[in-house]
Amino acid sequence: MGRILEVKDLVTRFHTAEGTVYAVNGVSFHLDEGEPLAVVGESGCGKSVTMMSVLRLLPEPPAQIASGTAFFKGRDLLKMSEEVIEHDVRGREIAMVFQDPMTSLNPVLTIGYQIEESLKAHLDLEDEPARERAADLLAQVGIPESPKRLAAYPHQFSGGMRQRAMIAMALACEPSLLIADEPTTALDVTIQAQIVELMLELRQRRKLSLIWITHDLGVVAGLAERVLVMYAGYIVEEATVDDLYDRPQHPYTLALLAALPRVDRRRNQRLKSIPGAPPNLLVQPHGCPFAPRCEFAISRCRTENPGLTDVGPNHRIACWIDVRTRKQR
Amino acid sequence: MKSQPPIVIVDNLKKHFPVTQGIVFQKTVGQVRAVDGLSFSIVQGRTLGLVGESGCGKTTAGRTLLGLYPATAGRVLIDGIDVQHATRNKLMLLRRTAQMIFQDPFASLNPRWTVGSIVGEPLRIHRLLATRQERVDRVKELLGLVGLSPQQINRFPHEFSGGQRQRIGVARALASSPKFIVCDEPISALDVSIQAQVVNLLEDLQDRFGLTYLFIAHDLSMVRHVCDQVAVMYLGAMAELADRNELYEHPLHPYTQALLSSVPVPDPKKDRARHRTVLGGDVPSPINPPSGCRFHPRCPLAGEICSQEIPAWREISTGHWVACHKV
Numbered sequence: 001m002g003r004i005l006e007v008k009d010l011v012t013r014f015h016t017a018e019g020t021v022y023a024v025n026g027v028s029f030h031l032d033e034g035e036p037l038a039v040v041g042e043s044g045c046g047k048s049v050t051m052m053s054v055l056r057l058l059p060e061p062p063a064q065i066a067s068g069t070a071f072f073k074g075r076d077l078l079k080m081s082e083e084v085i086e087h088d089v090r091g092r093e094i095a096m097v098f099q100d101p102m103t104s105l106n107p108v109l110t111i112g113y114q115i116e117e118s119l120k121a122h123l124d125l126e127d128e129p130a131r132e133r134a135a136d137l138l139a140q141v142g143i144p145e146s147p148k149r150l151a152a153y154p155h156q157f158s159g160g161m162r163q164r165a166m167i168a169m170a171l172a173c174e175p176s177l178l179i180a181d182e183p184t185t186a187l188d189v190t191i192q193a194q195i196v197e198l199m200l201e202l203r204q205r206r207k208l209s210l211i212w213i214t215h216d217l218g219v220v221a222g223l224a225e226r227v228l229v230m231y232a233g234y235i236v237e238e239a240t241v242d243d244l245y246d247r248p249q250h251p252y253t254l255a256l257l258a259a260l261p262r263v264d265r266r267r268n269q270r271l272k273s274i275p276g277a278p279p280n281l282l283v284q285p286h287g288c289p290f291a292p293r294c295e296f297a298i299s300r301c302r303t304e305n306p307g308l309t310d311v312g313p314n315h316r317i318a319c320w321i322d323v324r325t326r327k328q329r
Numbered sequence: 330m331k332s333q334p335p336i337v338i339v340d341n342l343k344k345h346f347p348v349t350q351g352i353v354f355q356k357t358v359g360q361v362r363a364v365d366g367l368s369f370s371i372v373q374g375r376t377l378g379l380v381g382e383s384g385c386g387k388t389t390a391g392r393t394l395l396g397l398y399p400a401t402a403g404r405v406l407i408d409g410i411d412v413q414h415a416t417r418n419k420l421m422l423l424r425r426t427a428q429m430i431f432q433d434p435f436a437s438l439n440p441r442w443t444v445g446s447i448v449g450e451p452l453r454i455h456r457l458l459a460t461r462q463e464r465v466d467r468v469k470e471l472l473g474l475v476g477l478s479p480q481q482i483n484r485f486p487h488e489f490s491g492g493q494r495q496r497i498g499v500a501r502a503l504a505s506s507p508k509f510i511v512c513d514e515p516i517s518a519l520d521v522s523i524q525a526q527v528v529n530l531l532e533d534l535q536d537r538f539g540l541t542y543l544f545i546a547h548d549l550s551m552v553r554h555v556c557d558q559v560a561v562m563y564l565g566a567m568a569e570l571a572d573r574n575e576l577y578e579h580p581l582h583p584y585t586q587a588l589l590s591s592v593p594v595p596d597p598k599k600d601r602a603r604h605r606t607v608l609g610g611d612v613p614s615p616i617n618p619p620s621g622c623r624f625h626p627r628c629p630l631a632g633e634i635c636s637q638e639i640p641a642w643r644e645i646s647t648g649h650w651v652a653c654h655k656v
Contacts (some may be wrong), residue, residue, distance in 0.1 A: 007553045042520040158611040188382035188547065190608045193591035197607055215521065218550070218593030241597040259525040261554035263592045264599065266574055270532065271554065273525035277490050 005031040010068035012053045023049045025233040046233040077235035090121040092122045099182035101162035102189035105154040112150025122173045137168040160191035177209045232289035238316045250317045296321045335370035342367040344393040364390040365565040376542040378556030386565040387545045393512045428502040432514035434494035438486040445482040451504040458581035471500040492523035509541045564623040571649040581656045630655045
């Protein structure tokens, strides 16, 4: 399997009236062809901004990609001209599905028009073949009577159907990488299960590489092979799903898993909450970002940021402490 | 425990909203059956969870229960007060006894009021304390109770994070020393690491003051953790009601079974081994709910009788209630 995406030392900042927001502070990761990768973190941890930076979807200014490279199939997305990335990459090679299907669909255009638009723009299809393909795509994402549904407006669809339509749109040009940004967060659990199932099936059938951004550690367990955990603009742990849930090694991952109630277990104790709140991103980071909330923190944690280091095969963490021995590694 | 009389009794509660057409001469063309026959009771000091998907009527149920919406039919008794037929004085008493915590900590606090005025409002309305100084002291005490600093009394809501704002909402609910609190999705707007903080706070306060909660939520994992009893709603009606472990370990209603199997488990090995029932379709509209059992169009077990007759609300074993023809 080849590398499809390789991001190195990505730094993204926002220059706002209140000061500089340190949103992404040196993020490096890779994705292999056909691999499902999950990016987990709480709101404001930089998981979406990382992906938006890679796709250059952030308005500059206020955003500024201060440094880094993002090689996709051998080409650096961060150095590409706007015209090239818009025509060759976005929607064509890399597609994105967003959280809220109601705000990402245009309410005054039919579902059919919005799918056909991308087919016409990227694949230069005529009206008739574009319509046929759009109907076929809707059928593939499980919308019944798809030719008729092309004439429907987004408000006539339910939340789950809108998200299916968004996925159809994303798949229109047969992209090789799909980035799904919290695609099931706005949906009910039974609908969430439908969408997860659909995505897994599509990934297998089309050999898609998939990046799934979420805050839900439960969803991740069922769909990814490798997981990145982010906190305050840093990747703090990277592991295979089995390792992450069986042998989490970063204090933040540990705390997050302990704070999670389980539907499959009897309650035996109080939830372990993480004291404090995520850091203010307006302050230039120094030291480990999790140190103020970390039960293992030592003085070194407050002054020096631990980079990601290997702790096992396919397992990297950014921490000075070995949580099993509570000693400095 | 069982011998204790319930503090909240809900009997066949219904709330229908008219669907109207026309602007000047509005005529009713249908009814949204948002809540259509809800019955349960909660013992003092306990928590009942009300779960269901969006649009199933959980929030309407909570609000109708407290008399914020007039009920269409049915009866609610809270600490001996008949909510629908209470006199003005009784209603004021009810507003002190029963409080509410809202979902969105950004929308439920007045942005132009200081924390002191927000938390102190119930004290002023109910004239609970005679002097201003007493009220200020009480507000400071309440802030301390919910884990905020009494020095923050003159700050405004925008100066607080989501979790802290939810704490302000909790302090306001506690101000009038209530016995019963309806928690309407109190944590769903918060991040995971903050959710646990707020849930632990609610539990501590329950232990300390003997509070009774109706915990409305869609997060089934959290409901299992927090609640003693759980009621499952589907499209305005009750599907199942049982003690926590009974419901999660032996769900009887096909909807409960499907709902539980859809909840992702944060354990990859277990998740892979699990049998999944993925329900097809969406929740139908409550304006013209399906005939017979409301769940029958999506139900894997549905038979002929399910589309014709509304299933009775039966007690299968002690404390385990279910509405299904196939159980």
